[in-house]
Amino acid sequence: MESLFLKPAPPLDPEWLRYEEEAGLNKPKPTVSMLDRQPAYAAECRNLTARMMAPGANNHYLSQGIVKTEFTVPSFSSTWSVPQQQRDGRADAAFPIPVILYELEQAAPAPHSQEKVVVVYIHGGGLCVGEADSEELSCRRILKDSGIPGLNRVYSVGYRLMPTYRASTSLSDCMDVFHYLFQLIARTAEGNAVKLVLVGSSSGGELAALVSQMAPQGSVDGVVLRGPVTSDAFSGMEYVPERLRPLHTSAGEPSFWNCLLGPMKRDEPRDGLERMPLEAPEEVLKGMPRTWIQVCTNDGLYSDGVCYAKALEDAGVQVKVDVVRGWPHTFWLKAPHLPRALEADRAMLEGLAWVAE
Structure with a gap:
């Protein structure tokens, strides 16, 4: 694991630099409020998904053979979740949390002895932008291309966003949906074993x-993290466990920053959360399932992913890290048509298969 720790970032890949120039990503961006940015970002994601799956496009096949169903899950339904008093004072009424189910049409039934796999997908966006369908291509690719027997359902969570809500509400929404799905799967498994995997x-x-840290041990069977936020090193190294501070270099080193992600600025440390994943006690980390982590070297969050992998490994958890060298933060979402983006997606699918074994 030590070989993965970097001091400066390597040069950006020429293929990315060409795309960055062609797409104008390195040009100054207009200043807009986050509340205005939210619907604009959602529309951008939907338009990109439509273009990628249009007739004649390479990913047109992802539009076929999948049933998309939208429904809601009531908030405050989970006994595992964030205490109600931390949910913006809105404990008097449940909120309908949007969820999308992507399901294969006429999915071949798994053998009776075959464990089925269900994926719960949580989109990114700094807890400020993104909706349940914002990373639809990834959800569809998991269904169509994973090759995992019995994987025919992906649920994507549309949690509430800052600044209207606090980060604790984003987290409690995800906990509520996970609790609901866990109970639903337990009721409908018909005696078959089902593995539940988290992807974010x-x-x-x-x-x-x-x-995965807050849910009861054994309820999560695998975790796949792509460019994850695991600390608040941008607010200060005091939010990184002391033993990992010498290894966490990317937040304070400008060579890791670029047009997709520069230094992160929070209104309050940890966005008000009690702790970040990297700060979990060792007894919590020891209970984690197999975890696969994908990191990009030209990313201020690079060390977040690598340090979390180190913490899990030290706690005895099976963990693998995939390093995408020379590319920026979650570039596969911005430019899914690039060959390197498809390679990163294929690596993710291999990681998903590994955690679901």
């Missing part, structure tokens, strides 16, 4: 990691 990207990785 960026801040969705933060939420997925926290859910």
Whole structure:
């Protein structure tokens, strides 16, 4: 694991630099409020998904053979979740949390002895932007391309966002949905074993990691994190465990920053959360399931992923790390058509298969 720790970042890959120039990503961005940015970002994601799956596009096949169902889960339903008094003072009424189920049409039934796999997907966006369908391509690719027997359902969570709500509400929404799905699967498994795997990207990785730590041991069977947020090193190294501070270099080193992610600025440390995933006590980390983590070297969050892998490894957890060298933070979401993005997705699918074994 020690070989993964970097002091400066390597140069950005020329292929990314060409795309960055062509797409104008390195040009100054207009200043807009986050509340205005939220619907604009959601629309951008939907438009990109539509273009990628249009007839004649390479990913057109992802539009076929999948049933998409939208429903809601009531908040405050989980006994595992964030205390109600921490949920913005809104404990008097449940909120309908949006969830999307992506399901294979006419999925071949797994053999009776075959364990089924269900994925719960948590999108990124700094806890400020993104909706349940913002990373739809990833959800569909997991269904169509994973090759995992019995994996025919992916649930994507549309948790509430800052600044209207606190980060604790984002987390409690994810906990409530996970609790609901865990109970639903237990009722409908018909005696078959079902593995439940959490997948999260960026801040969705933060939420997925926290859910895996807060849920009862054994309820999560695997975790896949892509470019995850696991600390608040940007607010100060005091939010990184002392033994890991010498290894956490990316938050304070400008060579890791670029047009996709520069230094993160929070209104309050940890966005008000009690702790971040990297700060979990050792007894909590020891109970974690197999975890696969994908990191990009040109990313201020690079050390977040690597340090979390180190903490898990030290706690005796089976963990693997995939390093995408020369590329920025979750670039596969911004430019899914690039060959390197598809390679990163394929690596993710291999990681998913490993945690689901």
